[in-house]
Amino acid sequence: MKIALFTWEYPPKIVGGIARHVYGLTRALSKIGVETLVFTCEFPGAPREEKIDGVRVFRVDSYRAPTPDLATWDLVMNQSMEETAAEIIDSENGTIDLLHAHEWLVAKASIGLKHTLRLPLIATVHATEYGRRNGLHDDNERMIHETERWLTFESWRVICCSNFMTDHVSWVFSVPRQKIDAIPNGVDVTEFVGTFQKNSFRRLYALPEEKIVLFVGRLVYEKGASLLVEAVPRVLARTNAKFVFVGEGYMKEQLIATARRLGVAEKTYFTGYVDEKTLKQLYRVANVCVFPSLYEPFGIVALEAMAARSPVVVADTGGLSEVVEHDRTGVKVYPNNVESLAWGILRVLTDDSFANYLQANGARRVLEEYSWDQIAARTKKVYERIVEEYAKGPWKPSST
């Protein structure tokens, strides 16, 4: 089986979670006999064509013309991606079985190729504009929303990362539930092992007597970092801790000002972005990882924390609610509720045996259900279903 896969980001270009997702998925697919050709944007220093772990990557010319905004840039980039992919797919002599698009950013290229080559198209919807913006407020957001709807309409089947997203996508785009497959994101657990100087690394972030409460995510409204800042005094009233916030976002200054207002500035540390290696080590020295999101399609950060054997406290919302089993693999708290959040954090920080129990269960759950091998096997089954249905139907290049 051979798949052409479209994504605007692929390592080393990493903007959000799609790059990591596609990277993990394609490597695991390769191991089970699914050959993938990845079409993605160019990136300084990265070769235009390469083969990594069995995955063929084609980086297309993405800046052919100056453009005034993201939507215009994206569509011009799609034109380039579509032309390049048409030539490469053509040179594969009819051996491509399926096109797989990740997100609206590659909708035009993948839909155009679907019709010109008459190949079935599948889309993974990682998040929606409606969800990201909590509604649609201007023409730019409406255009992205309609492009997302167009992609789900044109796709043979749609993959969502959680039951929450399945419900949401079905509602927001009127996609029949029967057309959607819920397959979670995966985590490469091997990235969270290996030795390093834990004590000296830990001292970069907290005093030896302070427990580390770690938040990882964009510092934007929907990730709930402000709730965690508000919870700091309640936690400090019962235990000594340092609150480490990893990430950037438009709320950063506001969060720092809130910490000052609450008199806990010296107990918070806003690191900004950190590199992958540092992040993985931070997960491993944290006493608890906290994800108080208000909107979360999936919550890959919670899985990464669990893979690193850190106990997690999450808001009982969206995909996070499905990733964590309360009192078994983590602690769920009420969304948008500072008191509940502080309660959850203290529950872990003040009971070592409970924290150890969550650590062990969480790590086991990730290995059993969220490894890329599991995710790739489930994705391959969806591919096989589509290829089989396509083979039976009349819509093909060779017939009308």
Next chain:
Amino acid sequence: MRGIEERKEGFRVHRVTNPVRTHVNIVTWALTLNTELERVASDIIYESKNQERLIHASEWICVPAALQLKKALHTPYLLSLYSTESERSAGGPLSGAITYLEKSGSLQAAKVVVNSKARVSLVQKSYGIPADRFIILDVANDPINKLIEQYRSCLSPLREGLGDIE
């Protein structure tokens, strides 16, 4: 499958609807509309089976679909340029994208159709198109027959494996 179809005397019109209704500018509108043009044109090409085929695109606004149909389905195209972006615009924020499509479309067209020698020189200078690639259509001098003659010279050779299986 093809959009709304009108049958006129000797030709058919297929009207397509932009799958994305809200837009932030004419370039985003044109690019999504072109994908729908590709869908309809692909269906016609696949249904035409053994017939020879050729696309005649008018202006930059139809270049994306023409380019893609050329690359994916080996269908050559002619491009008519009634004016160029440098003549129409003083260089707004979208001019770069429009110029890119106009240039890319001209460079890959089998023939570039213009209405005057002056425009040949302008397009040649702007986009580096070889002189023998131009067709000048003079409205006073039997342009339709001249165009049909050019169409014949550009028709795609039949390609094995595409549209030839009953």
